[in-house]
Amino acid sequence: xxxxxxxxxxxxxxxxxxxxxxxxxxxxxxxxxxxxxxxxxxxxxxxxxxxxxxxxxxxxxxxxxxxxxxxxxxxxxxxxxxxxxxxxxxxxx
Numbered sequence: 001x002x003x004x005x006x007x008x009x010x011x012x013x014x015x016x017x018x019x020x021x022x023x024x025x026x027x028x029x030x031x032x033x034x035x036x037x038x039x040x041x042x043x044x045x046x047x048x049x050x051x052x053x054x055x056x057x058x059x060x061x062x063x064x065x066x067x068x069x070x071x072x073x074x075x076x077x078x079x080x081x082x083x084x085x086x087x088x089x090x091x092x093x
Contacts, residue, residue, distance in 0.1 A: 007034035012039070034055075040061040
């Protein structure tokens with residue numbers, strides 16, 4: 001590993017997560033040099049899997065008076081997030 005930077009992988013995209021895991025494996029990054037970040041309620045089984053295989057993970061839980069505005073802003077910024085969110089609510093768990 002050539003860098004002291006902590007890598008933050010903030011994605012729900014299965015392809016991006018697979019690529020990140022492969023790069024982590026290839027470079028031999030220690031577990032404390034990266035983390036996966038996901039929003040609460042989206043792909044919870046994947047969040048559990050990442051933790052179960054030893055990846056450091058952080059789950060974002062918006063709270064307070066602006067939580068709803070935050071979620072709707074995230075959905076509006078990237079329409080694919082709406083589909084991901086819907087699949088998380090109604091899909092297999």
